[in-house]
Amino acid sequence: MLATIGVSSVDDLFADVPSGLRLEGPLALEDGLSEQEVLAELQELAARNVSAEDEVSFLGAGMYDTYVPALVDAIISRSEFLTPYTPYQPEVSQGGLQAMFEYQTAISELTGLPVSNASVYEGPSALAAAGYLAKLHNGRRRFVVSGGVHPHAIEALSTLARGWGMEVEVLGVPLSTGSADDGLTDLTRLPPGTLDADVSAVVVAQPNFFGAVERLDSIVSAAHAVGALVICSADPISLGLLQAPGAQGVDIVVGEGQTLGNRLDFGGPSFGFFAVTDELTRRLPGRIAGQTHDLDGKLGYVLTLQTREQHIRREKATSNICTAQALNALAGIVYLSWLGRQGLVELAELLARRTAYARDRLAAIPGVSLPHAQPVVREFAITVDGGRLDDVIALCKQAGINPGHRVDRDTLLVAITERRTRTQIDRLAGCIEEVLA
Amino acid sequence: MTATADHRPKSFIEAADDELTIFDRSRPGRRAFTAPALDVPERPLDELIPAELRRPEPARLPEVSEPEIVRHYNRLSKRNFDLDTGFYPLGSCTMKHNPKLHERVAALPGHARLHPLQRSESAQGALELMWRLQRALGEISGLPHVSLQPSAGSHGELAGVLLTRAYHEDRGEHRTKVLTPDTAHGTNPATVTMAGYELVKVGTDPNGNVDIEDLRAKAGEDVACLMLTNPSTLGLFEPQIEEIAKIVHRVGATLYYDGANLNAIMGICRPGDMGFDIVHFNLHKSFTQPHGGGGPGAGPIAVSERIEPFLPRPQVVREVRDGTDYYALDEDRPKSIGRLRGFQGNYGVFVRSYAYIRSLGAPGLREVSEVAVLNANYLLARLRQEGVLEHLPAAYERLCMHEFVLSGAPMKRELGIKTLDLAKRLLDHGVHPPTVYFPLLVEEALLVEPTETETRETLDRFAVLVAEILREASEDPEIARGAPYSTPVRRLDEAGAARRPVLRQAL
Numbered sequence: 001m002l003a004t005i006g007v008s009s010v011d012d013l014f015a016d017v018p019s020g021l022r023l024e025g026p027l028a029l030e031d032g033l034s035e036q037e038v039l040a041e042l043q044e045l046a047a048r049n050v051s052a053e054d055e056v057s058f059l060g061a062g063m064y065d066t067y068v069p070a071l072v073d074a075i076i077s078r079s080e081f082l083t084p085y086t087p088y089q090p091e092v093s094q095g096g097l098q099a100m101f102e103y104q105t106a107i108s109e110l111t112g113l114p115v116s117n118a119s120v121y122e123g124p125s126a127l128a129a130a131g132y133l134a135k136l137h138n139g140r141r142r143f144v145v146s147g148g149v150h151p152h153a154i155e156a157l158s159t160l161a162r163g164w165g166m167e168v169e170v171l172g173v174p175l176s177t178g179s180a181d182d183g184l185t186d187l188t189r190l191p192p193g194t195l196d197a198d199v200s201a202v203v204v205a206q207p208n209f210f211g212a213v214e215r216l217d218s219i220v221s222a223a224h225a226v227g228a229l230v231i232c233s234a235d236p237i238s239l240g241l242l243q244a245p246g247a248q249g250v251d252i253v254v255g256e257g258q259t260l261g262n263r264l265d266f267g268g269p270s271f272g273f274f275a276v277t278d279e280l281t282r283r284l285p286g287r288i289a290g291q292t293h294d295l296d297g298k299l300g301y302v303l304t305l306q307t308r309e310q311h312i313r314r315e316k317a318t319s320n321i322c323t324a325q326a327l328n329a330l331a332g333i334v335y336l337s338w339l340g341r342q343g344l345v346e347l348a349e350l351l352a353r354r355t356a357y358a359r360d361r362l363a364a365i366p367g368v369s370l371p372h373a374q375p376v377v378r379e380f381a382i383t384v385d386g387g388r389l390d391d392v393i394a395l396c397k398q399a400g401i402n403p404g405h406r407v408d409r410d411t412l413l414v415a416i417t418e419r420r421t422r423t424q425i426d427r428l429a430g431c432i433e434e435v436l437a
Numbered sequence: 438m439t440a441t442a443d444h445r446p447k448s449f450i451e452a453a454d455d456e457l458t459i460f461d462r463s464r465p466g467r468r469a470f471t472a473p474a475l476d477v478p479e480r481p482l483d484e485l486i487p488a489e490l491r492r493p494e495p496a497r498l499p500e501v502s503e504p505e506i507v508r509h510y511n512r513l514s515k516r517n518f519d520l521d522t523g524f525y526p527l528g529s530c531t532m533k534h535n536p537k538l539h540e541r542v543a544a545l546p547g548h549a550r551l552h553p554l555q556r557s558e559s560a561q562g563a564l565e566l567m568w569r570l571q572r573a574l575g576e577i578s579g580l581p582h583v584s585l586q587p588s589a590g591s592h593g594e595l596a597g598v599l600l601t602r603a604y605h606e607d608r609g610e611h612r613t614k615v616l617t618p619d620t621a622h623g624t625n626p627a628t629v630t631m632a633g634y635e636l637v638k639v640g641t642d643p644n645g646n647v648d649i650e651d652l653r654a655k656a657g658e659d660v661a662c663l664m665l666t667n668p669s670t671l672g673l674f675e676p677q678i679e680e681i682a683k684i685v686h687r688v689g690a691t692l693y694y695d696g697a698n699l700n701a702i703m704g705i706c707r708p709g710d711m712g713f714d715i716v717h718f719n720l721h722k723s724f725t726q727p728h729g730g731g732g733p734g735a736g737p738i739a740v741s742e743r744i745e746p747f748l749p750r751p752q753v754v755r756e757v758r759d760g761t762d763y764y765a766l767d768e769d770r771p772k773s774i775g776r777l778r779g780f781q782g783n784y785g786v787f788v789r790s791y792a793y794i795r796s797l798g799a800p801g802l803r804e805v806s807e808v809a810v811l812n813a814n815y816l817l818a819r820l821r822q823e824g825v826l827e828h829l830p831a832a833y834e835r836l837c838m839h840e841f842v843l844s845g846a847p848m849k850r851e852l853g854i855k856t857l858d859l860a861k862r863l864l865d866h867g868v869h870p871p872t873v874y875f876p877l878l879v880e881e882a883l884l885v886e887p888t889e890t891e892t893r894e895t896l897d898r899f900a901v902l903v904a905e906i907l908r909e910a911s912e913d914p915e916i917a918r919g920a921p922y923s924t925p926v927r928r929l930d931e932a933g934a935a936r937r938p939v940l941r942q943a944l
Contacts (some may be wrong), residue, residue: 001815001891004822005836011812013836014705016674027576032798035538042792046547048562050555059552062779071469071503077540079521080514085530086731088872090931091924092518094863096730099513102459105941109496115940119732121588124779132631152779159749159775163599163633213490215439217755241482243492256779265543265562267553267780268588269733280937287731291942292934299456300926304934309518310591310627311875315636320627323589323721327729337506341498343470349482350472356485357477375486405554422476 047389052264054400056424060379060415061209061405062123062150063258063267066237067418069338072261072331081330086287090302096326097301100289103333110236110336111253112244113275118287119329120321121257123233124153125274128160129285129319130231130252131201133276135164136283136318137229139405140200144228146185147172148208153233157203169194175371175411176383183212183372183381187222201229201252206245207238208380210381210413211355212374220249236260236273238377240339240348246409252276261335262328271325272331282308285319287326347418351378355416358425362414365429367436371411378422379415381407384432399431451925455514459499459509460942469503497944516925517730518869524895526816528840529622529670530873531700536796539725539789548788553780557765563784564764567753571737577802578694578716579709580739584748586782590697591624593717593736594664596749598632599660599774600715600740601691603747607772610689612661618647620670620876622697623790634661641878645671645833647681656688666695667711668702668838670876671883672813682712691715691744699723700888701810701839704803714741720783724790735786746772751781763786803837808889809839812896816887817841819900828852828907829859832879839888845881852907853914856881861928862906862920868899 007013014022033041052065059065061172076082080095087093100118107116120126127150131143143161145154147170159266171190174182187195193201202223207213216232223230237259239245245253258270276284282305288303311316333395339347359380363370367385384392390411396403401424404414416425482491501509518525525532543549551563571583587593598615605612615634617625620641629636637655640648647665656663663685668674675681684810685692694713699769700723708716720726721734728734740748750773751766797805814837820826828848831841847857856861860883872884887896910917921927 001811005811005814005818007814007836010807010811012672013807013814015836016676016838017702017706018676018679021679021710023704023706023710023926026799027704027798027802029573029576029794029802033795034803035536035796036791038795039542040537042542042548042566042788043545045562045566046542046545048565049547050559051546051550052552053546053550055559056781057552057555059554061554063553065550065552069470071506075508075510075514078511078514079516080519081510081730082540082727083520083535084517084730085520085525085527085532085728088527088866089518089860089870090929091861091921091926092516092869093730094516094925095510095513098458098516099510101940101942105458105460105944106496106498108941109498109944121592121732122778125588125592125777128777132903133462150779152776155750155776156778159599159777160595160631162774163602163631165633198722213486221917239492240496241486241491243490244496254643263549263785264552265549266551266560266784268778268783269735269785271733288938288940290934291939292930294926294929296927298926300929300932302929304930304931304938304940307935310623312623313627314623315626315630317623317630318625320595320624320631321589322622322624322729323719323734324732325729326731328728328733330730333459334506334510337501337509338469339498340468340470340500341463341495342500343468343472344498345495346472347470350475352485353475354477356480359833375490377486392683402552404553418473421473425477433457433801 003260055402056400057402058404058414058428061413062256063264064415064417065264065419066259066264068261071338072334076327076331076333087303094300097289099330099333101291101301103329104289106333106336107273108276110239111275112246113253114278116273116275117284118289119325120272120274120286121325122268122270122272124150124156126152126254126274127233128156129312130254131157131161133230133252133280133283134201134231135166137280138200140198142167142169142198143201143203144195144199145170145203148185149203149205150209150235154331183210183374184212185219187219190413195226197226199226199228201231203231205233206242207235207377208301210372211376211379212372213242216245216248216250235349240344241352241377251280257332258330261331265424269328270326283318284308285320286324348377350418351416355380357422358414358416361425361429362432365433365436368432379413382412382414383410384412392432394432395435401428401431403428450757452715458942459501460944462505462509463499465500467500467502469501469506489600519670523867523869524891524899525869526871526885526887527869528886529697531780531886531888533725534890535725535727539792542792543785543788561764564587564753566791567787568755568764570787571753573794574718574737575739577703578739579635579707580716580741582745582748583737583739584752585787586734586749586777587738588778588783589734590717590719590736591628592777593738594624594628595631595776596719597715597739598628598662599692600744600747602632602907603774604691604744605661612659613661616655616660616663618665620878621664621666622670622695625664625695645673646675646677649677649680652681652684656684658688660688660690662691662696664693666698668698671832672837672840673833673844673885674838678711697722698839701806703806704799705806714744725793726786726789733783733786735783747774749774749777798892805889812887812889812891813837813839813841816896816900819897823900823904825903825907840884840886842876842879843883844879849881852910854910854917856883858917858920859906862917864921865923866902868902
């Protein structure tokens with residue numbers, strides 16, 4: 001091969017690399033291993049983690065120990081889906097493109113908005129990207145963000161907003177004040193003059209971080225009254241039961257897609273979904289599949305509206321996204337097909353009933369109270385009085401239970417998935433009773 | 438021969454196929470899912486969630502059985518070309534083999550079923566893996582401080598430019614411009630705008646290198662950063678990289694390394710030694726996370742000492758507790774730019790890339806880059822031998838790194854077929870075409886990256902194939918102009934798709 005090229009050594013191929021920059025010795029990395037040795041090392045690392053198979057986990061707060069059907073694994077591990085690049089050559093990418101189109105249709109149905117993209121990275125960064133869309137749309141200088149939005153999403157938006165010279169104003173959600181509005185975003189609590197024509201978007205979550213189902217209609221009317229957009233981060237399984245945010249006037253619906261057929265994976269990869277009104281279509285970030293025809297009139301699919309995108313528009317693009325989360329979004333559409341129209345409702349109802357049971361069961365324990373009494377679907381907050389939450393967590397650990405995500409000294413966020421049974425909920429309640437008795 | 442669909446018999450696969458979507462297959466009452474039994478009291482929903490907060494009708498998801506779903510997506514899969522099936526020399530995308538072991542290790546419950554918010558003490562294996570990967574990436578790049586958080590290359594770029602902003606602002610400086618070469622990936626200029634900077638383009642000299650004089654003229658005190666890909670998107674190493682670094686640093690700007698082309702230099706030389714301050718890696722390119730038809734990826738960043746205080750939160754750190762190593766998530770980083778996303782990043786990708794680095798080790802990684810560069814130069818030489826370069830000359834007559842650019846301009850003039858036609862005709866021969874019409878600088882560009890995992894026989898076959906297509910075009914250009922013929926669909930009306938967008942199915 002060297003002779004064909006016309007050089008005498010591989011080193012000659014690197015002639016352009018200045019000699020002072022060439023490494024003299026090998027990198028300071030360990031030597032390579034055989035396949036079975038690598039497997040053994042990765043098994044050993046895995047064994048030093050406590051997985052959701054090893055304990056009963058009530059952790060949620062953005063990702064959930066949901067059941068991933070065997071069907072999803074079988075389909076997404078097909079090399080035809082696993083190993084191609086972004087579908088730049090549509091004639092040989094019809095499978096992936098059609099799956100994107102089907103995914104977009106399902107997300108549009110769930111969110112109640114007409115247009116979905118083909119996925120973005122994950123939930124919190126999707127919310128930040130929605131902020132960028134709002135900035136491009138109206139050029140205003142402030143975001144009003146509900147304190148009920150996931151803290152990671154608020155931070156991701158704030159990280160980016162600094163670069164745009166925009167402010168992020170966070171409106172706290174009242175908890176444990178005894179008011180009927182505890183747990184809800186109430187824009188009337190904003191200081192006077194805050195919600196004005198400088199606000200680019202009002203940002204909320206449905207259900208919110210504390211599990212409460214928000215009343216989106218009043219938020220939408222207050223935001224639209226000052227010409228601001230409304231961005232809502234939604235839990236897709238809860239949307240099986242809840243009014244679609246788009247039907248309530250929300251302009252942009254985003255969210256974390258992990259619960260749709262994706263593993264926990266210690267936080268990723270999963271996908272973010274992103275849907276908008278017709279008016280905002282040409283400002284969407286990321287890839288979008290569209291239906292069209294070939295030369296023979298046969299139905300087909302392509303990546304479309306590419307004049308939004310970085311590889312065409314460069315510095316004028318609506319986003320810098322190139323690689324998205326196609327495989328994870330494929331898992332999403334396969335999962336949603338598996339659940340089906342009735343199945344999604346049944347799953348959401350099962351979660352709502354088990355969550356109601358768990359919430360009532362825990363709230364009945366003396367020393368446990370509820371920071372809010374709003375309707376919830378799959379997650380709720382409890383307050384453990386007297387600084388005893390440490391003890392609760394410690395005793396649960398001994399019993400092989402992870403009781404949930406600790407929000408602050410006394411507050412615990414408890415998530416219920418279809419894997420959490422009544423027996424397991426009772427065991428959690430038993431541990432808390434034992435500590436507080 | 439002007440082939441059309443009429444001449445083309447349906448293949449076995451096509452005959453079994455139809456044009457239906459999963460929604461078209463829906464029939465009321467069909468289903469795959471059975472809910473777990475209700476083991477708590479069946480309270481009326483109205484008691485739990487008031488009716489006005491609930492959806493009046495279920496979302497119109499498909500109603501299909503499991504066998505239908507399996508067949509539907511299996512059929513769709515057969516309409517995709519993929520790396521496991523054939524040659525995929527897509528320039529700048531590094532379509533190298535994805536070892537099957539990686540899928541096995543990523544699926545271990547001790548990796549796959551970890552909750553991102555579980556206590557660090559119950560995730561020591563995962564945090565140690567992340568820490569080791571940080572160390573390895575730091576060593577490969579020559580920049581010791583690594584954040585794994587960004588989700589893809591473009592996300593890493595955004596992190597990098599925001600780090601630059603934080604660095605300058607911390608010094609009380611408010612710079613307004615970021616420089617990129619005119620050969621840059623589109624993500625670079627798009628990132629500059631997203632990070633709130635003004636883009637200034639730097640020209641390319643006749644040899645394909647950064648135009649040093651143009652850079653000197655544009656590198657002023659208002660410049661925050663120069664974003665550079667090295668080797669460049671032309672597949673060329675910048676021989677004057679040390680001088681470029683000096684110019685950029687002299688005005689107090691940072692030098693950013695777009696890691697898209699890292700596959701050419703692993704173990705050979707290091708961005709940190711070249712003077713770069715910030716690097717992003719594409720784990721889905723150089724470190725072989727499967728591309729998944731457009732993601733997932735991961736875009737870790739490595740930075741120099743002066744940028745380190747600003748890295749995203751949280752950072753994986755190693756401490757000593759009770760005399761043993763303990764791995765923790767450090768949130769207490771007061772100067773951090775903050776989070777870019779939820780949780781700690783795409784851990785599932787980290788597992789695969791870590792396994793890759795462990796498989797290869799230091800000598801293996803160097804061999805990867807050597808063979809990637811050898812393969813690219815060999816393929817270029819073979820194309821020359823086959824006479825291809827007479828119609829598709831190399832954009833720059835010099836040795837390339839891991840990829841090279843040809844210009845189809847003479848082919849278009851002399852043979853009457855465009856680069857796009859050549860690409861589409863390659864599909865009929867079971868080869869994925871190289872990247873087309875990028876870099877923008879080269880007319881009718883064809884960017885070819887064979888990668889190190891292809892055999893000499895595959896490269897030989899590709900060279901012969903391109904020569905055959907050119908010969909065919911010299912006899913009848915209509916054949917290539919009408920290609921492809923053997924694919925599930927023929928050329929698609931992309932303009933129509935954008936003019937009248939149909940972005941979801943009407944139900």
